[in-house]
């Protein structure tokens with residue numbers, strides 16, 4: 502049996518397969534579809550400090566090979582997560598990586614500290630620096646200085662918990678932001694969040710989403726995400742967790758070879774909830790193609 506484990510800074514996972522925030526609820530909903538012992542970890546929906554109602558409907562619309570969403574971080578807040586979901590997370594036979602979004606830099610630090618001090622249950626923490634839908638909210642990861650400062654402050658406040666910076670692709674050069682995350686002390690970056698887009702109903706002369714714009718995800722964005730991951734990995738500054746359009750074993754292997762150390766399955770969970778398990782089960786055979794016996798032997802081996 503090949504060694505499927507991967508290490509991203511302080512974080513070690515049994516295999517590189519994660520499920521992406523916002524596409525897997527708070528894990529309990531998916532129990533009947535997913536054998537948690539088979540995947541590397543789960544990332545629950547982003548929580549904010551205070552509860553949020555989210556955006557006006559419609560919040561999602563299907564587009565060619567993908568979907569647009571503008572959920573607007575509908576969630577019950579951090580304290581509810583800790584009191585209602587954390588006890589269940591503690592029972593799961595896989596890593597749970599929390600995902601938080603602060604409204605301000607101070608809020609990020611306070612929330613990260615609260616999670617780090619909540620005791621067992623979180624194997625790591627993904628900082629959602631990149632939600633495109635929060636009206637009035639700042640897309641922190643469009644600014645390298647802000648990105649670096651938030652991560653540095655969270656790192657100093659929580660020296661032990663693995664920190665992952667989730668990046669937006671809605672920038673001119675994502676490698677500059679990834680470098681800033683590395684300089685701030687992140688253990689890894691997740692690339693990418695959704696691409697801002699929109700859909701209209703021309704007959705009604707109306708945008709389809711209540712929020713007008715939304716984030717594009719699914720197979721449509723895979724080539725874009727692949728380029729982003731490949732460019733960041735080439736920096737050799739920080740491990741990359743790929744996310745964007747991964748639905749099959751071939752998709753996952755493309756990202757590993759292009760330089761991702763781990764990957765997240767997102768939109769595919771909505772129409773194929775066991776995709777992550779199937780991909781994980783296929784990895785050993787895919788490694789045989791190279792005669793490799795460790796995932797790490799194929800990461801970043803693209804000839805380009």
Ligand SMILES: Cc1cc2nc3c(=O)[nH]c(=O)nc-3n(C[C@H](O)[C@H](O)[C@H](O)COP(=O)(O)O)c2cc1C
Pocket residue numbers: 521522523524546547561568570572574600629667693694695717718719720722744745746747765766767768769
């Ligand atoms: C309906 C929906 C809700 C999402 N909510 C979140 C979220 O709360 N936090 C977050 O970091 N990313 C969120 N995302 C982004 C995904 O985690 C992922 O980065 C993105 O969809 C690209 O991956 P995919 O093409 O595999 O879906 C959401 C995506 C979708 C489709």
